[in-house]
Amino acid sequence: MTNSISVGVVGGGMAGSTVALRLAEQGINVTLFEEGATLVNGPPICHLHAGGNLYREISDEQCITLLRQSIDTLRVFSHTANIRPTVIAIPTHDNGNPKQLLARLKKLRNEYANLVERDHKNQVLGPVDDYFKLYDRDALEALSKETSPITAHTLDDWMIPVAKNLNLDEFKLPLIIVQEYGLSIFRIAATVSLALEKLDSCKVLTQSKVTHIQHQEDNIGWEIAYTSANHSEHTIKVDYLVNACGYRTGTLDDIPGFKRDRLVEFKAAYLAHWPDCKEEWPEVIFHGERGTPNGMAQLTPYPGGYFQLHGMTEEITLFKEGIVASSEHSAQPKLGGLFHRKLSDRWYQTEIEDRSKNAIEHVAQFIPSFCSAVVGGNPLFGAQQIPGDDPSLRAADVSFAGVNYARAEIVKASSALEVADAIIGNLEQDAPNQDCQKPLERFSTTHSLNADEIISLAKKLADDRNFPTALALPFGQYLS
Numbered sequence: 001m002t003n004s005i006s007v008g009v010v011g012g013g014m015a016g017s018t019v020a021l022r023l024a025e026q027g028i029n030v031t032l033f034e035e036g037a038t039l040v041n042g043p044p045i046c047h048l049h050a051g052g053n054l055y056r057e058i059s060d061e062q063c064i065t066l067l068r069q070s071i072d073t074l075r076v077f078s079h080t081a082n083i084r085p086t087v088i089a090i091p092t093h094d095n096g097n098p099k100q101l102l103a104r105l106k107k108l109r110n111e112y113a114n115l116v117e118r119d120h121k122n123q124v125l126g127p128v129d130d131y132f133k134l135y136d137r138d139a140l141e142a143l144s145k146e147t148s149p150i151t152a153h154t155l156d157d158w159m160i161p162v163a164k165n166l167n168l169d170e171f172k173l174p175l176i177i178v179q180e181y182g183l184s185i186f187r188i189a190a191t192v193s194l195a196l197e198k199l200d201s202c203k204v205l206t207q208s209k210v211t212h213i214q215h216q217e218d219n220i221g222w223e224i225a226y227t228s229a230n231h232s233e234h235t236i237k238v239d240y241l242v243n244a245c246g247y248r249t250g251t252l253d254d255i256p257g258f259k260r261d262r263l264v265e266f267k268a269a270y271l272a273h274w275p276d277c278k279e280e281w282p283e284v285i286f287h288g289e290r291g292t293p294n295g296m297a298q299l300t301p302y303p304g305g306y307f308q309l310h311g312m313t314e315e316i317t318l319f320k321e322g323i324v325a326s327s328e329h330s331a332q333p334k335l336g337g338l339f340h341r342k343l344s345d346r347w348y349q350t351e352i353e354d355r356s357k358n359a360i361e362h363v364a365q366f367i368p369s370f371c372s373a374v375v376g377g378n379p380l381f382g383a384q385q386i387p388g389d390d391p392s393l394r395a396a397d398v399s400f401a402g403v404n405y406a407r408a409e410i411v412k413a414s415s416a417l418e419v420a421d422a423i424i425g426n427l428e429q430d431a432p433n434q435d436c437q438k439p440l441e442r443f444s445t446t447h448s449l450n451a452d453e454i455i456s457l458a459k460k461l462a463d464d465r466n467f468p469t470a471l472a473l474p475f476g477q478y479l480s
């Protein structure tokens, strides 16, 4: 039985914490090592990507995978979605066309309909018929005369502030609204922390850095050496090792000499506070060519007038030499020193101000009234791995090497459950489990958590990490 197996998971980000949770919920003994003080404390997670509609450059297959994975994620991690749709706007200067997006949206809606038909609990993105909607000029002009309700309920309600604030002459119409939600990293961190605390089969070791791994003498199990908070050194033996070190996955691969092609990319998003904002906004994305001054702009709303901004230009989200590749000699791509300073939280105040203001201006070119927004806090940044050599890959999960060694290689948070399922499958090849429960039903401890306890811990985590607590709150809940 798999329950007699011991598993060591190195890295307590979204991937490692989800794997540990899945294994522990099944009663498998797992030890989770995390160098940081808390779980899921890595690069930002703000979009769910239920359909990959923020990436017009990826394949339909990747979009469908992300849709399926996102639905599973919402079913397991209840209380972590920021439920508000996304508006896709294509500026007139851009080469794209709304018609090009339509075929994919219809495919995604069909896929969503199939998933809901298979299991009604999959209906977590609202009614199938409302998965997306198009708004032509007449419809937008009519909405621009309406008053936004205090709480938006319908797609039309969400569209009112967009119709009021965008200069329609500057866009190729129709505008599209789609059920692409936000995802709260703070409520995910709170969920996994609270659930793992309740599960006896998981031992969580935070402030514990794994320094070495080697096969045990039988060449099957692994010996893990780690340093804990008080600098004391320890070793433990496990049967199976999961490398979930995020952008540092290659550092662990290099110890036993496992080869792997991968990219690492450093990126950042910025916080703005828009005091004049009196309405509930949807997410709005303005398409543009990545890496050029016209790179895509993203406005991600939070309660209390806070917005997170991305701008896919080198002066905002992207950085010169911010993407690096592994080499023949090392599975770990090496970022330059500038990024190490930023990764260890040592941004200069001028960098924060300059890049945040660039982001505000980038969005204000499309929403002129947004120019009254001010810098709203620290940037949300980090490095992420992309397995292989295609920088546009978005749907990725797991790979295996040697004996009893798995690597989590997610690019998007919603792929983490797939990693966990694949690892269970790998473990059960040797020791099939008799339990026929469906994977999504196996999270009884996680599902027993209530929204209030998750939100309360999420607020504390946001505060401890020096972000406004508004970022931890679901829509409809305002700052007290």
Ligand SMILES: Cc1cc2nc3c(=O)[nH]c(=O)nc-3n(C[C@H](O)[C@H](O)[C@H](O)COP(=O)(O)OP(=O)(O)OC[C@H]3O[C@@H](n4cnc5c(N)ncnc54)[C@H](O)[C@@H]3O)c2cc1C
Pocket: 010, 011, 012, 013, 014, 015, 016, 033, 034, 035, 036, 040, 041, 042, 043, 044, 045, 046, 047, 048, 049, 208, 209, 210, 211, 244, 245, 246, 247, 248, 265, 266, 267, 268, 269, 380, 381, 382, 383, 384, 385, 408, 409, 410, 411, 412, 413, 414
């Ligand atoms: C600017 C930006 C915006 C993003 N936005 C989104 C988004 O909206 N939606 C989305 O889904 N994804 C988004 N991503 C990607 C997402 O953040 C990552 O894909 C995801 O966090 C990866 O999770 P992970 O668990 O693999 O890695 P990480 O979150 O990096 O976790 C790895 C963990 O391993 C620990 N670790 C490493 N080495 C050791 C060691 N030797 N010993 C102990 N612990 C170790 C680290 O401390 C870390 O906590 C974004 C990324 C960036 C950079």
